[in-house]
Amino acid sequence: MAARAHHKSEERLPVPPPKDSVASSEVSLYRNVLKIKQEHELEDLGISFFDAESTIQWSYNADHYFHAASTMKLAVLLGVFRQVDRGELALDAPVHVRNRFTSIVNQEPFMLDLGRDADPDVYGHLGKTLSVRELSYWMITKSSNLATNLLVEVVGIPTIQLALDELEIDGIRVLRGVEDQRAFEAGLNNEVTANGLLKLLRLVADGKAYSQKACDEMLSIMLDQQYRSGIPAGLPKEVRVAHKTGNISTVHHDAGIVYIEGRKPYVLVILTQFAAETGRGTAVADVSRDIFNALAGSAYE
Amino acid sequence: MNEEDVEDQGLKVVDAFDLDDELRAVLKPGEMVRDAQGRRHRLPRYFYEIPSHEVALKTRLTPHFGLNEFVLADLKEASRLHDYPRYVPCAVRLLAFYLEQFRHAAGASVHIAVNGGYRSPSHKLSQNATPHMWGTAADVYRIGSNILKTKEAIEKYNELAEDVSDEIHVLPYGHVTGRHADDHVHLDLGYITLIPREISEDRMEQPQENRPRFAFEERRRVDRRAATVPAGEE
Ligand SMILES: [Zn+2]
Numbered sequence: 001m002a003a004r005a006h007h008k009s010e011e012r013l014p015v016p017p018p019k020d021s022v023a024s025s026e027v028s029l030y031r032n033v034l035k036i037k038q039e040h041e042l043e044d045l046g047i048s049f050f051d052a053e054s055t056i057q058w059s060y061n062a063d064h065y066f067h068a069a070s071t072m073k074l075a076v077l078l079g080v081f082r083q084v085d086r087g088e089l090a091l092d093a094p095v096h097v098r099n100r101f102t103s104i105v106n107q108e109p110f111m112l113d114l115g116r117d118a119d120p121d122v123y124g125h126l127g128k129t130l131s132v133r134e135l136s137y138w139m140i141t142k143s144s145n146l147a148t149n150l151l152v153e154v155v156g157i158p159t160i161q162l163a164l165d166e167l168e169i170d171g172i173r174v175l176r177g178v179e180d181q182r183a184f185e186a187g188l189n190n191e192v193t194a195n196g197l198l199k200l201l202r203l204v205a206d207g208k209a210y211s212q213k214a215c216d217e218m219l220s221i222m223l224d225q226q227y228r229s230g231i232p233a234g235l236p237k238e239v240r241v242a243h244k245t246g247n248i249s250t251v252h253h254d255a256g257i258v259y260i261e262g263r264k265p266y267v268l269v270i271l272t273q274f275a276a277e278t279g280r281g282t283a284v285a286d287v288s289r290d291i292f293n294a295l296a297g298s299a300y301e
Numbered sequence: 302m303n304e305e306d307v308e309d310q311g312l313k314v315v316d317a318f319d320l321d322d323e324l325r326a327v328l329k330p331g332e333m334v335r336d337a338q339g340r341r342h343r344l345p346r347y348f349y350e351i352p353s354h355e356v357a358l359k360t361r362l363t364p365h366f367g368l369n370e371f372v373l374a375d376l377k378e379a380s381r382l383h384d385y386p387r388y389v390p391c392a393v394r395l396l397a398f399y400l401e402q403f404r405h406a407a408g409a410s411v412h413i414a415v416n417g418g419y420r421s422p423s424h425k426l427s428q429n430a431t432p433h434m435w436g437t438a439a440d441v442y443r444i445g446s447n448i449l450k451t452k453e454a455i456e457k458y459n460e461l462a463e464d465v466s467d468e469i470h471v472l473p474y475g476h477v478t479g480r481h482a483d484d485h486v487h488l489d490l491g492y493i494t495l496i497p498r499e500i501s502e503d504r505m506e507q508p509q510e511n512r513p514r515f516a517f518e519e520r521r522r523v524d525r526r527a528a529t530v531p532a533g534e535e
Contacts, residue, residue: 089376096375096415098442099450100484109476111484126450127414127442127485129375154376 040283046271048194052264068190069246079160085210094129105182119144149177171196197255230254234288252280327423334430348388362397371418377425390436392495409445438489
């Protein structure tokens with residue numbers, strides 16, 4: 001693996017593997033994935049990808065539900081753009097930035113721990129407003145929890161779930177915003193499967209989530225992602241990824257669309273779960289690298 | 302008041318009963334609403350009409366408070382009330398007067414938050430009656446550069462506000478929505494309706510709740526009446 005990573009410095013355009021190598025790629029991919037799971041002491045691993053260039057679809061444990069962590073923000077983004085596309089919400093509409101939310105358990109009020117949320121871009125506006133567009137941007141690119149909960153309030157959980165249902169996206173369950181500690185204690189969590197997130201991202205990549213315009217807007221936000229330790233960390237630098245990470249103490253996920261010049265993109269979701277004391281390590285990046293090599297990286301072997 | 306006060310700006314006072322159906326439906330002039338304790342209050346009927354954003358920006362109610370600050374609202378306000386002309390209950394001038402005193406006592410600029418001034422009865426935060434619906438309440442999240450997020454800060458400014466005048470009521474620090482405030486200072490003057498001197502009160506109006514809100518509802522009512530006469534009977 002280290003040797004392959006070393007070859008990344010070569011500035012050659014990756015090309016898809018010849019068709020006859022597909023089967024052998026899949027076998028070695030499966031072997032590598034099991035090895036990564038073992039090496040990183042993962043309790044659970046879910047992978048799903050679809051390559052638009054070769055039309056290869058591959059998955060591992062892809063219908064298993066994980067704690068969604070911040071990958072649920074993709075569903076919120078979808079809900080926002082559903083409303084925008086229907087003309088029921090303007091991207092320029094102002095939203096009062098306030099750190100006070102209502103738990104889905106007993107309607108108890110709660111506040112986000114702003115010390116933990118690395119988004120002065122949003123909480124610097126406390127008491128003022130940010131537009132729906134700005135909140136969407138920070139929710140995805142900096143994974144702002146404050147922006148997320150504000151947008152969840154704007155569109156409502158039922159609308160987000162409706163968007164998922166309308167687009168026939170199974171495998172994403174959104175019950176609430178983030179940091180709702182009471183709900184967490186009651187076991188009420190947002191959950192995702194690798195296949196669920198894959199479906200969502202494929203619709204966006206294909207311009208089929210509401211409208212091409214809505215998809216273009218969502219993609220341009222996702223391409224500005226600032227957390228790059230997941231899928232992008234396993235890829236050559238010049239590769240662009242429109243993605244969303246998800247991290248809590250026991251999960252590290254990444255879900256994205258990988259754009260490589262000269263070929264159609266591939267969509268990839270990697271979900272990992274581990275013991276809190278194990279830490280997250282580089283499992284997601286390692287899987288991402290293996291998949292890149294299997295799909296597009298034959299020039300790098 | 303200074304030379305740019307409300308009258309000089311020529312802000313028109315309107316009787317909300319004279320507004321179009323859609324506006325009457327969201328402003329609900331003269332309707333009874335209940336507060337969180339179940340007490341009934343009659344909503345204001347006389348409003349300043351703000352013709353444009355420019356006028357909202359340049360109209361000063363006091364040296365440090367402009368009219369615009371009292372009508373800032375986000376998506377939670379009825380969409381019709383985002384379009385000009387916009388309307389704010391006449392009692393907002395009293396609030397501005399008291400806020401100016403409060404600002405002086407605080408020794409720093411007092412920022413009324415978005416949704417923190419006038420909220421129509423159709424605003425999503427208007428579940429129960431609050432003085433915000435009379436234009437006589439303000440929510441303040443920042444004073445100077447200080448964001449009011451601690452118990453200490455909120456209690457300090459609450460005390461300061463209460464010391465300004467017995468007319469000012471604040472919500473104590475605490476976590477029950479509607480009874481306490483834990484991320485801002487809420488101050489209000491109670492349910493004051495202000496009847497401007499140019500208004501003559503000789504015209505009585507039925508409150509909105511007793512009559513159809515829209516012309517089409519009236520038509521439907523007529524249709525229903527027509528339909529209740531059974532065909533073919535004497
Ligand atoms: Zn208030």
